[in-house]
Amino acid sequence: MSKAYERLEKVLEKTMALQTALILFEWDNETLAPEEAGAHTARVIGALSEEYYNMVAGDEMKEAIEACEKEEGLTDVEKAIVKEAKETREQLVCIPAEEYRDNAQLVSEATRVWSKAKKENDFDKFVPTLKKVVDYQKKFASYRAKDGVKLYDSMLDLYEKGFNMELLDQFFDELKEAIVPLIREIKERGKKIENAFLTGDYPEEKQRELAEFLAEYVGFDFNKGVLAVSAHPFTTNLHNHDVRITTHYSDHVDSSLFSVIHEAGHGIYELGIGDDLTQTLVGQGASMGMHESQSRFFENIIGRNAAFWVPLYEKLQSIFPEQLKGVSREQFVEAINKAEPGLIRTEADELTYSLHVLIRYEIEKMIIEEDLDLKKLPEIWADKYEEYLGIRPENASEGVLQDIHWSQGSFGYFPSYALGSAFGAQLYYHMKKEMDFEGLLERGEIGVIREYLRENVHRFGKLKTSREILKDTTGEDFNPKYYIQYLKEKYSRLYDL
Amino acid sequence: MSKAYERLEKVLEKTMALQTALILFEWDNETLAPEEAGAHTARVIGALSEEYYNMVAGDEMKEAIEACEKEEGLTDVEKAIVKEAKETREQLVCIPAEEYRDNAQLVSEATRVWSKAKKENDFDKFVPTLKKVVDYQKKFASYRAKDGVKLYDSMLDLYEKGFNMELLDQFFDELKEAIVPLIREIKERGKKIENAFLTGDYPEEKQRELAEFLAEYVGFDFNKGVLAVSAHPFTTNLHNHDVRITTHYSDHVDSSLFSVIHEAGHGIYELGIGDDLTQTLVGQGASMGMHESQSRFFENIIGRNAAFWVPLYEKLQSIFPEQLKGVSREQFVEAINKAEPGLIRTEADELTYSLHVLIRYEIEKMIIEEDLDLKKLPEIWADKYEEYLGIRPENASEGVLQDIHWSQGSFGYFPSYALGSAFGAQLYYHMKKEMDFEGLLERGEIGVIREYLRENVHRFGKLKTSREILKDTTGEDFNPKYYIQYLKEKYSRLYDL
Numbered sequence: 001m002s003k004a005y006e007r008l009e010k011v012l013e014k015t016m017a018l019q020t021a022l023i024l025f026e027w028d029n030e031t032l033a034p035e036e037a038g039a040h041t042a043r044v045i046g047a048l049s050e051e052y053y054n055m056v057a058g059d060e061m062k063e064a065i066e067a068c069e070k071e072e073g074l075t076d077v078e079k080a081i082v083k084e085a086k087e088t089r090e091q092l093v094c095i096p097a098e099e100y101r102d103n104a105q106l107v108s109e110a111t112r113v114w115s116k117a118k119k120e121n122d123f124d125k126f127v128p129t130l131k132k133v134v135d136y137q138k139k140f141a142s143y144r145a146k147d148g149v150k151l152y153d154s155m156l157d158l159y160e161k162g163f164n165m166e167l168l169d170q171f172f173d174e175l176k177e178a179i180v181p182l183i184r185e186i187k188e189r190g191k192k193i194e195n196a197f198l199t200g201d202y203p204e205e206k207q208r209e210l211a212e213f214l215a216e217y218v219g220f221d222f223n224k225g226v227l228a229v230s231a232h233p234f235t236t237n238l239h240n241h242d243v244r245i246t247t248h249y250s251d252h253v254d255s256s257l258f259s260v261i262h263e264a265g266h267g268i269y270e271l272g273i274g275d276d277l278t279q280t281l282v283g284q285g286a287s288m289g290m291h292e293s294q295s296r297f298f299e300n301i302i303g304r305n306a307a308f309w310v311p312l313y314e315k316l317q318s319i320f321p322e323q324l325k326g327v328s329r330e331q332f333v334e335a336i337n338k339a340e341p342g343l344i345r346t347e348a349d350e351l352t353y354s355l356h357v358l359i360r361y362e363i364e365k366m367i368i369e370e371d372l373d374l375k376k377l378p379e380i381w382a383d384k385y386e387e388y389l390g391i392r393p394e395n396a397s398e399g400v401l402q403d404i405h406w407s408q409g410s411f412g413y414f415p416s417y418a419l420g421s422a423f424g425a426q427l428y429y430h431m432k433k434e435m436d437f438e439g440l441l442e443r444g445e446i447g448v449i450r451e452y453l454r455e456n457v458h459r460f461g462k463l464k465t466s467r468e469i470l471k472d473t474t475g476e477d478f479n480p481k482y483y484i485q486y487l488k489e490k491y492s493r494l495y496d497l
Numbered sequence: 498m499s500k501a502y503e504r505l506e507k508v509l510e511k512t513m514a515l516q517t518a519l520i521l522f523e524w525d526n527e528t529l530a531p532e533e534a535g536a537h538t539a540r541v542i543g544a545l546s547e548e549y550y551n552m553v554a555g556d557e558m559k560e561a562i563e564a565c566e567k568e569e570g571l572t573d574v575e576k577a578i579v580k581e582a583k584e585t586r587e588q589l590v591c592i593p594a595e596e597y598r599d600n601a602q603l604v605s606e607a608t609r610v611w612s613k614a615k616k617e618n619d620f621d622k623f624v625p626t627l628k629k630v631v632d633y634q635k636k637f638a639s640y641r642a643k644d645g646v647k648l649y650d651s652m653l654d655l656y657e658k659g660f661n662m663e664l665l666d667q668f669f670d671e672l673k674e675a676i677v678p679l680i681r682e683i684k685e686r687g688k689k690i691e692n693a694f695l696t697g698d699y700p701e702e703k704q705r706e707l708a709e710f711l712a713e714y715v716g717f718d719f720n721k722g723v724l725a726v727s728a729h730p731f732t733t734n735l736h737n738h739d740v741r742i743t744t745h746y747s748d749h750v751d752s753s754l755f756s757v758i759h760e761a762g763h764g765i766y767e768l769g770i771g772d773d774l775t776q777t778l779v780g781q782g783a784s785m786g787m788h789e790s791q792s793r794f795f796e797n798i799i800g801r802n803a804a805f806w807v808p809l810y811e812k813l814q815s816i817f818p819e820q821l822k823g824v825s826r827e828q829f830v831e832a833i834n835k836a837e838p839g840l841i842r843t844e845a846d847e848l849t850y851s852l853h854v855l856i857r858y859e860i861e862k863m864i865i866e867e868d869l870d871l872k873k874l875p876e877i878w879a880d881k882y883e884e885y886l887g888i889r890p891e892n893a894s895e896g897v898l899q900d901i902h903w904s905q906g907s908f909g910y911f912p913s914y915a916l917g918s919a920f921g922a923q924l925y926y927h928m929k930k931e932m933d934f935e936g937l938l939e940r941g942e943i944g945v946i947r948e949y950l951r952e953n954v955h956r957f958g959k960l961k962t963s964r965e966i967l968k969d970t971t972g973e974d975f976n977p978k979y980y981i982q983y984l985k986e987k988y989s990r991l992y993d994l
Contacts, residue, residue, distance in 0.1 A: 017544035021518040024525060036721045037739035043776060044735070047514035051548075224533045238541070242534035279540060 004067035005078050011061050012085060016279055018052040020238050027236050027244055031228045053100065057093045065089065077276060080463050084281040091158075094143040103136045107409050114407035123396040127374050130406060134367060134374070137409045141368075152368040155412030159288040160419060162467045165365065168415055171422065171480045172358045178484045179355060180388055182491060186339060186351075187390065190495030195335035197327050202253040202320060210319050211247055211260040217312070218298055219450045220245065220264040221271055233259040235266035235295075240278035243267045253320070254336050258299050265298030266291055268450060272458025282462035288413065290466040292420025293427070294453065300350045300421070301428050301486075302449065306333045307441035337494055341389040343398045350421075351491050352389060354483075357418040359384045360403075364411050422483035423466060427457075429482045430474040501564035502575050508558050509582060513776055515549040517735050524733050524741060528725045550597065554590045562586065574773060577960050581778040588655075591640040600633045604906050611904035620893035624871050627903060631864060631871070634906045638865075649865040652909030656785040657916060659964045662862065665912055668919065668977045669855045675981045676852060677885055679988060683836060683848075684887070687992030692832035694824050699750040699817060707816050708744055708757040714809070715795055716947045717742065717761040718768055730756040732763035732792075737775035740764045750817070751833050755796050762795030763788055765947060769955025779959035785910065787963040789917025790924070791950065797847045797918070798925050798983075799946065803830045804938035834991055838886040840895045847918075848988050849886060851980075854915040856881045857900075861908050919980035920963060924954075926979045927971040 001009075025045055033041065055061060068074065068082040092100070110129045117126035138151055145154040153164040215227055220243075230246040237243040245263035249256050269285050277283040285291040302308055309316075313329040324332070339349045345356040363380060366372045372380075381400040386392040393399030405413055431437055431452060440448050456473040470478050491497070498506075522542055530538065552558060565571065565579040589597070607626045614623035635648055642651040650661040712724055717740075727743040734740040742760035746753050766782050774780040782788040799805055806813075810826040821829070836846045842853035860877060863869040869877075878897040883889040890896030902910055928934055928949060937945050953970040967975050988994070 013540070013544050014548060017541045017548070020538075020541045021522070021545060024521055025518070028521060028525070032723055032725075034719065034721050034723055034739055037735065040736045040738045040776060041517075043510070044514045044517045047510050048518060051511060051514070222531065224531050226529055226531055228529075238534065239537045241537045242531055279537060 002068075002071050002073060004064065004071045005074060005082075008061075008064035008068050008082065008085065011055065011064055012081070012281060015052060015055045015061075016281075018048055018055065020279075022048055022052070023236055023238060030230045030232075030234065031246060049104070053092065053097070056089055057097070061085070061089060077280075077282070077463070080282050081280050084462060088281065091144060095140055099136070099139070103140070103409070106132055106136060107407070110407040110409075111404065114401070114404065118397050118401040121395050121397040121401070123378050123401055124375070126401065126407075130374055133407065133409050134411075137411050138368060150369060152365055152412065155368065156415065157412075159413050159416050161287060161465045163289075163415070163419065167478070168361065168419075172361055172415075172418070174480050174484060175354055175418070176358060176388070178488060179351065182488060183339070183341060183352060183355070183389065185497055186491065186495045187341075190497060193334050193338040193494075194331065195338045197324065198254045198335055199252050200323055202249075202251060202323060204249045206319050207249045207253065207256050210253075210316070211256060213315070214257065215245070215260055215264045215267075218261055218264050218268070218302065218446060220267050224271055225267055227260070233263050235263045235270070237267070237270040237284075240271055240273045240275065240283070243270045253323070258303055258336070261303040262295045262299035265295035268298065268453075269294040269458050272454035273461045274459045277459075277461040277463070284462060286457075286460065286462055286464055286469060287466045288416035289419035289423060290457065290469060292416055293423035293466075294420075294457065296421050297424040297427065297453070301424055302441065302446065304333075304337050304350065305438065305441055306330075307438040308446075309333055310442040311444040334494065337490075339491060339495075341391050343385065343391060343393050344402055346402075351487055354418045354421060354487075355388045357414050359388060360414040361418075364414065368411060419466075419478075422480050423470060423478070425483040425486040426470055426474055426476070426479060427453075428486065499565075499568050499570060501561065501568045502571060502579075505558075505561035505565050505579065505582065508552065508561055509578070509778060512549060512552045512558075513778075515545055515552065517776075519545055519549070520733055520735060527727045527729075527731065528743060546601070550589065550594070553586055554594070558582070558586060574777075574779070574960070577779050578777050581959060585778065588641060592637055596633070596636070600637070600906070603629055603633060604904070607904040607906075608901065611898070611901065615894050615898040618892045618894040618898070620875050620898055621872070623898065623904075627871055630904065630906050631908075634908050635865060647866065649862055649909065652865065653912065654909075656910050656913050658784060658962045660786075660912070660916065664975070665858065665916075669858055669912075669915070671977050671981060672851055672915070673855060673885070676848065676984060679985060680836070680838060680849060680852070680886065682994055683988065683992045684838075687994060690831050690835040690991075691828065692835045694821065695751045695832055696749050697820055699746075699748060699820060701746045703816050704746045704750065704753050707750075707813070708753060710812070711754065712742070712757055712761045712764075715758055715761050715765070715799065715943060717764050721768055722764055724757070730760050732760045732767070734764070734767040734781075737768055737770045737772065737780070740767045750820070755800055755833070758800040759792045759796035762792035765795065765950075766791040766955050769951035770958045771956045774956075774958040774960070781959060783954075783957065783959055783961060783966060784963045785913035786916035786920060787954065787966060789913055790920035790963075791917075791954065793918050794921040794924065794950070798921055799938065799943065801830075801834050801847065802935065802938055803827075804935035805943075806830055807939040808941040831991065834987075836988060836991075838888050840882065840888060840890050841899055843899075848984055851915045851918060851984075852885045854911050856885060857911040858915075861911065865908060916963075916975075919977050920967060920975070922980040922983040923967055923971055923973070923976060924950075925983065 022045065025041065025048075029038070029041065065082060065086050068078075069086075074082065095103075106129075110133050113129045114126055117123060137155065141151040141154040144158075145151060150165065156163050156165070156168065212222075212227060215225075216222060220227075224241045224243060226242075226244045228244065228246045229248060231248065233245070233247050235243070235245045245260070245267045247256050247260045247263065269291060273283055273285075285294070309329055309332065313332060316332075317324045317327075337350070339351040341352050342348055345353070345360075348356050359381070362384065363377070366380070367374070377400045378396045382392050385399070405411075428437070431449070435448060435452070437449065440446065457469055460469065464472065467478050470476065519542065522538065522545075526535070526538070562579060562583050565575075566583075571579065592600075603626075607630050610626045611623055614620060634652065638648040638651040641655075642648060647662065653660050653662070653665065709719075709724060713719060717724075721738045721740060723739075723741040725741065725743045726745060728745065730742070730744050732740070732742045742757070742764045744753050744757045744760065766788060770780055770782075782791070806826055806829065810829060813829075814821045834847070836848040838849050839845055842850070842857075845853050856878070859881065860874070863877070864871070874897045875893045879889050882896070902908075925934070928946070932945060932949070934946065937943065954966055957966065961969065964975050967973065
């Protein structure tokens with residue numbers, strides 16, 4: 001190993017350690033920490049974050065990166081780490097330290113204001129704070145943006161490298177054109193699907209038993225992983241030997257069931273990252289979208305697949321003999337795939353979900369690129385829901401205030417959700433050519449599918465972008481047609497259209 | 498606040514943040530982290546520890562302390578923090594960085610070797626490693642020790658400021674003289690106590706219900722605290738608004754029951770530390786011994802008190818109606834206080850416990866001060882058990898290999914356990930003069946007792962030493978006679994002597 005790289009590695013080890021500590025604090029806060037701990041623990045988190053900032057922004061890091069860039073004999077992984085270090089540093093130091101700190105405070109404050117406004121169903125209360133958040137995000141994007149790059153494109157690039165409005169406009173336009181009429185058609189002449197039995201007296205203990213069974217079944221390794229409970233399900237990891245997922249339990253059995261498979265998908269991605277990459281800057285998933293592609297792949301393409309339940313449905317019925325009495329496997333599979341326009345993104349089914357994202361994408365473009373009067377947001381939001389989904393929110397809480405993202409300044413994040421589904425569909429159609437996908441699921445040989453994803457997606461960490469992964473695996477750049485094909489085929493069949 | 502102190506506070510905030518992160522990693526490792534995480538997480542912990550070392554040993558800390566020492570207008574708390582910072586720093590920097598690192602590695606290795614030797618019941622295998630640990634500890638003690646201070650005294654001072662062999666010899670001599678004959682007398686002519694009903698089918702879920710109830714009953718605040726499960730019960734805290742205790746469940750109901758009250762005692766100490774002190778260098782318990790005094794106070798003086806069970810026994814019986822059928826409160830109280838010499842310290846009753854500690858104290862003195870041939874340890878250990886407790890270990894696993902402490906280099910730690918009991922007894926006899934102690938317990942007014950301890954012990958953190966706390970509260974320096982009086986009175990009564 002070269003002297004220069006050794007030096008960089010030493011600095012990075014410290015920054016990674018601080019980052020890992022911050023991740024553990026966040027995990028702990030979401031899953032276990034006592035109610036009153038927050039304010040005091042915030043001091044600790046503040047000090048660690050400041051130390052992290054100083055290390056990344058500091059001269060030692062700068063000089064180490066520069067020395068590495070002059071170096072000849074670096075390995076490919078080392079080169080990728082140097083590149084990532086440089087980008088991480090540039091994204092941070094282009095923002096003046098004072099503004100960086102101010103924004104961190106603003107965001108923490110904004111989350112509280114948003115939460116209160118949502119509870120009180122009062123969007124106007126949120127507007128002045130949201131305005132500040134938007135202004136900071138625009139400013140930061142302008143610092144980052146290279147000549148001629150639009151602000152929203154710079155934001156999109158942060159979450160999904162290689163994607164911009166040009167690509168996304170095309171993607172979402174195709175989606176809108178296909179899905180809006182499909183949803184209308186289902187409503188008008190699709191067959192009726194019964195799913196009432198998914199709601200009821202499903203004891204938490206039994207749901208936990210099912211959750212652990214399913215996570216393990218799809219390949220989440222409990223020797224390197226943990227399943228806990230939190231208000232909102234999420235996945236996090238300290239490294240590829242310590243990956244943690246959460247779920248929540250309610251009287252909707254399918255909610256926890258598919259949230260566990262979804263988070264297990266995220267988890268399996270992180271577990272599959274190579275030992276040579278973990279605990280380095282390229283030792284995480286390739287992008288937000290690629291991560292979401294894997295969680296949605298496990299949740300929907302695998303978990304809501306009729307074939308998946310062939311070897312499992314008896315087991316499910318044995319856990320809930322009363323609740324599923326008289327429900328056939330076919331009825332169960334139809335119920336977990338029922339599509340129905342709703343107002344809340346996180347509760348949306350596989351089909352209508354993409355339109356929730358589309359609406360946010362269209363509005364974010366207006367906010368960032370068109371300097372929209374934010375007071376008009378609830379109206380715009382409601383109009384779009386009515387136009388695309390045929391339903392209109394009665395108030396801001398079930399409308400424009402439902403998501404936390406904007407209060408956190410995460411503009412450009414939402415498209416990843418839809419892109420993830422589209423990446424997954426593209427992988428799926430390619431895999432069907434290479435293997436008997438549904439046959440494997442029917443025989444319970446899910447390991448073959450998981451191993452294929454590990455080999456082609458997971459193990460590379462951030463060494464490839466999502467577009468490179470798609471290209472190398474499927475032989476084709478990102479192509480939205482597969483996602484549309486997937487939704488059309490699946491839902492036409494399901495609803496006898 | 499003075500400029501100098503402000504500067505010190507800034508450095509200390511970072512070191513405290515790193516320390517708090519390390520505490521959280523340790524907690525996580527003991528309670529939740531997946532099995533295979535260890536080796537990877539060790540890298541993170543190593544990097545954070547190194548950063549901690551560099552910060553404490555660094556020039557910034559040195560200069561800030563020196564500047565504060567020249568300052569006139571510091572408050573008493575500020576002065577105490579400066580003093581503690583100086584001591585912490587001196588204890589660290591007197592050890593060459595290389596030896597410090599070597600020892601950290603050695604100790605981690607030694608714990609593994611000890612664990613294996615214990616499992617295989619092979620003390621000889623442990624001897625070479627133990628020799629290295631002892632040598633390092635002696636070396637470190639010689640670095641720390643002021644002129645003329647003996648090595649073991651320097652070790653004792655680390656855990657219990659103001660205590661040395663002179664004081665402890667006297668303490669343990671008095672103890673031995675009183676307790677060895679008392680135990681013999683109980684064996685020869687004490688009445689028989691039945692405790693078989695404490696072992697049996699006590700479902701874990703019911704034990705958990707009891708554990709949560711009891712922790713809360715004695716005053717452990719779950720808004721600022723957490724109860725989890727770990728292999729060995731322990732208490733830790735991030736600050737006074739986040740205190741965490743653990744327990745374990747077995748078929749001995751009294752084991753988890755009293756371990757929860759014990760850890761709750763530790764926890765209540767940390768919860769009681771003043772808001773002005775928490776998250777500073779003086780924001781922890783005064784000493785190992787004083788901490789142990791509070792846990793043992795709650796476990797034994799409160800929890801094994803007949804009066805404690807007056808308002809509680811019905812509740813206990815309602816949780817375990819089958820298991821405690823026909824067992825009167827009086828029988829239960831006798832059973833939980835039964836004294837019987839055993840080989841294992843952690844399973845010892847209140848009476849014989851002090852002799853387990855005495856034996857370790859006598860042997861540690863020989864190891865450190867007399868340059869004992871370590872190969873002879875099993876024999877010496879067995880002889881002492883036979884002499885003081887009348888039983889002889891058959892092998893090293895149930896003898897000299899039972900405790901982890903020596904493998905971790907913690908020489909001088911054991912006496913704290915007995916000192917803690919003695920501190921507690923001294924506080925108890927004084928409190929009996931100030932309040933109707935048993936009456937309060939009978940009426941379930943345990944809050945009065947807890948508040949007295951908070952007011953006189955907990956809130957001061959490290960502002961006072963254990964001897965100062967005793968002096969200020971009871972009007973008397975440490976006096977071992979109360980502990981002996983307590984044990985004699987309690988066990989004579991219990992065994993009708």
